[in-house]
Amino acid sequence: MKATESSVRGRFRRRLSDVSYFSARRSNGCIVFRRVAAGQVKRGSRWARGIGGLAAACLFLVPLALMVLGSLRPVGLPPPRGLDLSAGVSAASYAQVSDSIDFARYSLNSLMVAALTVPLSVLFASWAGFAISRMSRKGAGALISISVAALMVPVTALLVGRFSVFKMLGVIDTWVPLVAFALIGMSPIYVLIYAWAFSRIPAELVDAARLEGLGTLGIWRRVGMPLVRPVTAGVATMAFVLSWGDFTSPLIYLFNERIYTLPLGLRELASLPSPMTPTMLAGAVMATLPVLIAMVVGQRWAVSRAR
Numbered sequence: 001m002k003a004t005e006s007s008v009r010g011r012f013r014r015r016l017s018d019v020s021y022f023s024a025r026r027s028n029g030c031i032v033f034r035r036v037a038a039g040q041v042k043r044g045s046r047w048a049r050g051i052g053g054l055a056a057a058c059l060f061l062v063p064l065a066l067m068v069l070g071s072l073r074p075v076g077l078p079p080p081r082g083l084d085l086s087a088g089v090s091a092a093s094y095a096q097v098s099d100s101i102d103f104a105r106y107s108l109n110s111l112m113v114a115a116l117t118v119p120l121s122v123l124f125a126s127w128a129g130f131a132i133s134r135m136s137r138k139g140a141g142a143l144i145s146i147s148v149a150a151l152m153v154p155v156t157a158l159l160v161g162r163f164s165v166f167k168m169l170g171v172i173d174t175w176v177p178l179v180a181f182a183l184i185g186m187s188p189i190y191v192l193i194y195a196w197a198f199s200r201i202p203a204e205l206v207d208a209a210r211l212e213g214l215g216t217l218g219i220w221r222r223v224g225m226p227l228v229r230p231v232t233a234g235v236a237t238m239a240f241v242l243s244w245g246d247f248t249s250p251l252i253y254l255f256n257e258r259i260y261t262l263p264l265g266l267r268e269l270a271s272l273p274s275p276m277t278p279t280m281l282a283g284a285v286m287a288t289l290p291v292l293i294a295m296v297v298g299q300r301w302a303v304s305r306a307r
Helices: 005-012 016-020 043-071 092-100 103-134 137-152 155-169 176-184 188-199 203-211 216-227 229-244 248-253 262-270 274-306
Strands: 022-027 030-035
Touching: 043 274, 092 103, 092 262, 092 274, 103 137, 103 176, 103 188, 103 216, 103 229, 103 262, 103 274, 137 188, 155 176, 155 248, 176 248, 188 229, 203 216, 216 229, 229 274, 248 262, 262 274
Parallel strands: none
Antiparallel strands: 022 030
């Protein structure tokens, strides 16, 4: 007899950390699982990861700092060559961004495209990853090899073929080509990440769910997805960053200025004369803020779910 939804959730809704801290050893021909408490993780490894992450973050913070400092220079001055604010600080360039381009409309267009792209990317990537994790070793290995090979294909080699297909379908100059890639998981790397995460779920847990009467989609929804919520947060954040900053696809498929996304709008700032460089950098700073907010929120949500 099938169990009720409440009983299934009470039995199977655990956090990813509960699965992540399983260790396995073979004893008398059997595999024995042992749960390792979070406190047993060596603190030295945490310090090492923290220092490495801080060093990597500094490499990305330097260009951001130069961009912010350049946007704060008075209009008419070239960008600084270092951390120099001797010429004064002015926020006038931020006000000129809205005067130069329709920043609000372009930002709204990018937000609407991301709102469609991110959920579809998570849905289809998780479906494909869950299917790979449930396949035999041989079949899963073949699909993983195909995914890795797909990552090696240059995107520019597919542009002509994609444009021809979308033109044949009559969806050029719409947002359909920008969202269509989410139907294949946005990127093969997202599928591989989900496949790795789902493969860490103990097979005994999946077998127990089948005994409770759950089908494949039920196991994916009630068992798999709750256990990989931190992975979902990471994939959603990466999909948002990729969609928000995509410049090539809108440049090829969009011709109507009213549906331009933000990267195309910022291209108009790049055509300003050299003395307006602080305005161009101010637009770049304003376009970067949503990405930083999404990454901070996604990281905090992933860490809170993993504890």
